[in-house]
Amino acid sequence: MNYQCVTTHEEIHRYLEGADIIAFDFETAPMNNFRNEDKAALDAHKAEIVGVSFSVSEGTAIYVPFTHRVGRNSSDPQGIINYLTKAVWLNPNVTKVAHNISFESMFLYARGIVIQPPVYDTIAASQMTLKSSTEFRQLSDSGLKMLASQLFDAAMPSFEAVTDGHFFDELDPQDAETIRYACADSDYTLRLYHLFNNWFDHYLPNHRFIVEQIESPTAVFCGLMKYNGLPMDKDTMLCKQREADLKLAELQDKIASIIGDVNIGANASTSEFKSFLFKGLGLPVLKSTAKYQEAADDETMILLADWCRENRPELVTLFELIQEYRKWGKIKSTYIDGYLRHISGATGRIHPDLLPLGTETGRFASRNPNLQNCPRKGNDPVGVRKFIVAPKGKVLLSLDFSQIELRVGAFYCRDDRMLETYRSGGDIHAQTTSVIYHIPFEQAANKNAGQYKERRTIAKNCNFGVFFGLFAKGLQRTLRFKAGLDTPLSECETIIDNLKAGYPMLSRWQENVKRQAQKRGYTQTWLGRRRYLPDISSSDWGRKSYAERCALNTPIQGTAADVLKLALGRIIAGLPERLWLRPLLQIHDELVFEIPENKVAEAIAFVKQCMEAPPFPGFDVPIVAEAAVGDSFGTLKELED
Incomplete structure (x- = not known):
């Protein structure tokens, strides 16, 4: 050498x-x-x-x-x-x-x-x-x-x-x-x-x-x-930590008044608690683990609560308390205690490890801590996102792709109805509501119309789920556990049938993708990011079905990830002249920056230009990045163009 x-x-x-x-x-x-x-x-x-x-x-x-x-x-x-x-x-x-x-x-x-x-x-x-x-x-x-x-x-x-x-x-x-x-x-x-x-x-x-x-x-x-890194409000976090401790103690006391001195542990999933449920109370095993043991996850608690409403109404309160206890336990251990452990003594900030190749589809992952699972506003009783605050004289700026996966899906399947909706700046969820329920688009888009919220929730879950090969049972579970809607299986089947009939090119694209994946043994994104699917020809229906869903979601999720990452390269090229634009975080389809208060308009114009540019030749669906600004990550307010 x-x-x-x-x-x-x-x-x-x-x-x-x-x-x-x-x-x-x-x-x-x-x-x-x-x-x-x-x-x-x-x-x-x-x-x-x-x-x-x-x-x-x-x-x-x-x-x-x-x-x-x-x-x-x-x-x-x-x-x-x-x-x-x-x-x-x-x-x-x-x-x-x-x-x-x-x-x-x-x-x-x-x-x-x-x-x-x-x-x-x-x-x-x-x-x-x-x-x-x-x-x-x-x-x-x-x-x-x-x-x-x-x-x-x-x-x-x-x-x-x-x-x-x-x-x-x-x-x-x-x-x-x-x-x-x-x-x-x-x-x-x-x-x-x-x-x-x-x-x-x-x-x-x-x-x-x-x-x-x-x-x-x-x-x-x-x-x-x-x-x-992420600027953190440590004083608020410590205050919320005390609040969570008190809430958990209160819930423990209420649970103990029902079940006595049974040890439920930090997450109400101890073997002693499971034994109490299935042996002591004689409740049915409605879900099993991969090792064929009684499950005790959140879904199981919801299923048991539903069963008890019909059969043991005196126990419904117990399961409601358990769900609340678990929610607060998760918030405290993951989002308060966990985040506090990672605050740097040198900067007062959290500096997570961001892993751009942390998933098989090419989407980001993060660790120390995992910020990809940071709760959204609607599911956050303590305001976790408000822990992330801009320093004095600065604001936080978020640019979030609007429905990027659905836009990529429309690009792939070439359905005229989907493409026209996006090209005209329409509302795809309202369009899908119209398709599913056979109602005029104007009624589907009218926020004051009867059943507007419930129908739109179903439409959103259908749009994201059906692209990835969601079955009726899967849609029923998604609506139950993500949207709190009890939708009969027959209605879920009708919803999916109507959606596929309304977007006829979707089913054709899905069948073609699954057929190609089975022939090749892999699926890939538009730019050729490959994912091998060894179970795509399996005789085990469960394995094959999962591989087929991967064959469908990888092109869409992976191409959407590539669209975002290509935008990062364009942003990098403009940063030497804009060192005041400080990238903080990538989360889902969103980029977060810290900027001076007087640079908002300039920052939005630059980042939107980078994000909304056609990502590669032939991509003909408009891309939209929506901007929001605020003093904290939890108080961002969307800005109109």
């Missing part, structure tokens, strides 16, 4: 000159105030860049030290970073390659630098390649050292082995082991870039496009969101 430590501007320029593909990797270490804190070196609010390695050809690399506490550093670190920013990180003619580019993006953003495309994240590329005939690599399969060992038979030493309990800035940058460790990261990242692209070109060319044009810019955007 030709690995070198270089400290002068001239040496760096000589090595990088003329390269149009540059792999790079940061070494970081905690600032003085955080030296005793676990994992502080990975936090751009608590750590700094110690040095950076570059590789422009396999087997070669340079390491540029900036802030080592021993040995010789670069003579002009800031001058070199200014040069690298122009020559590499903002250069539109250089492909910037990194393994987990979100990390590097975060540390550069801390210096006011937003990496510009073209970019390439080899950890995203890893997750878009197969590790078996039908299984893609997961994030846990995609560590750099693991991949180097598996794909190149190279034994890269661990960070712990090289540092021996020290921070990286305590190593001598001129030491051969320090150089080898730092340079190997960028060298093997470059090797992965070439290896994965060669694999894509041979087996899945569309996945190369997705990595280069969608997932890698998205990874950069995730670094920005991770760095900015």
Whole structure:
């Protein structure tokens, strides 16, 4: 290996000159105030860049030290970073390659630098390649050292082995082991870039496009969101924590007055409580777990409450209390205690891990904490979204795609009625209400008409469910547990039949998709993001049915995810001139930003332009992003165009 430590501007320029593909990797270490804190070196609010390695050809690399506490550093670190920013990180003619580019993006953003495309994240590329005939690599399969060992038979030493309990800035940058460790990261990242692209070109060319044009810019955007974090009102959270404790104690007392000293635990799902229900009270087992044991989830409690209304009315209050107890228990453990645990002592904010490849459809996931399940206003008795508040002089701005999955669905199935509804700016839910109930559109859209709310709720659930192959029983369950509507099975069957008759191209598209998936063994999005379905030809009806639903929902959900991610790339391109526009969060089909109060109109115009642009050639359904602004995430008010 030709690995070198270089400290002068001239040496760096000589090595990088003329390269149009540059792999790079940061070494970081905690600032003085955080030296005793676990994992502080990975936090751009608590750590700094110690040095950076570059590789422009396999087997070669340079390491540029900036802030080592021993040995010789670069003579002009800031001058070199200014040069690298122009020559590499903002250069539109250089492909910037990194393994987990979100990390590097975060540390550069801390210096006011937003990496510009073209970019390439080899950890995203890893997750878009197969590790078996039908299984893609997961994030846990995609560590750099693991991949180097598996794909190149190279034994890269661990960070712990090289540092021996020290921070990286305590190593001598001129030491051969320090150089080898730092340079190997960028060298093997470059090797992965070439290896994965060669694999894509041979087996899945569309996945190369997705990595280069969608997932890698998205990874950069995730670094920005991770760095900015969510500003939290800790005082309000602590107040709500006390309120939740009192509410749970009150509910426990009421439950105990009915069942005595039976231990219900934190979530009313202990074996003792289940034994009390099914043996002590002799209640019927209305639902079983996958291991054929008595279920005790929320759905079971609702089913038992319904049964008791007819057979044991004296027990209805118990199940109502249990449902309320569970709701408050979930709110406290997940949204109050859980969020409080993740507030950073350095920023007063929550900095979640956002996982753009966290689902098989390409939709985001998040952890530490999971913000994708943040409750909406209508199901949030304590106001969890109000915990997220804008700092003084700032506001929160949300841009939310309007019915993006249904628009994508209309694009796929080419139903004239759906397409015309969206192209004319119509109301698809009112249109579906009209189709289902055979009533005039004007009546379906009239908020003052009889049964307006109930019918619209059914229409919404039908629109989202029937696209994904929902059966009558599934619709009945959805309406019961999501909308609180008791709809007879025969009526659900009629609703679905009417919907399919009203949108005739929908059924034709669904059958075609299922037939193609069975023939190929996979389904895919419009841009070619593939999902294998090994059970699509299973003789087990349950497995096959689930695979068929995946065959239908992946093209729609996955393409909708790609539409959002393509918008992120356009936003990134405009951020260097708009550093005041601070990305905070992606949740469902929504992007949330923190902006100065006097920048609302400018921010909305820019982000809407990025989100509403045609995502790819041929997409002919109008896309609409709706803006809302407020002092907190829970008090956002929609703005009219």
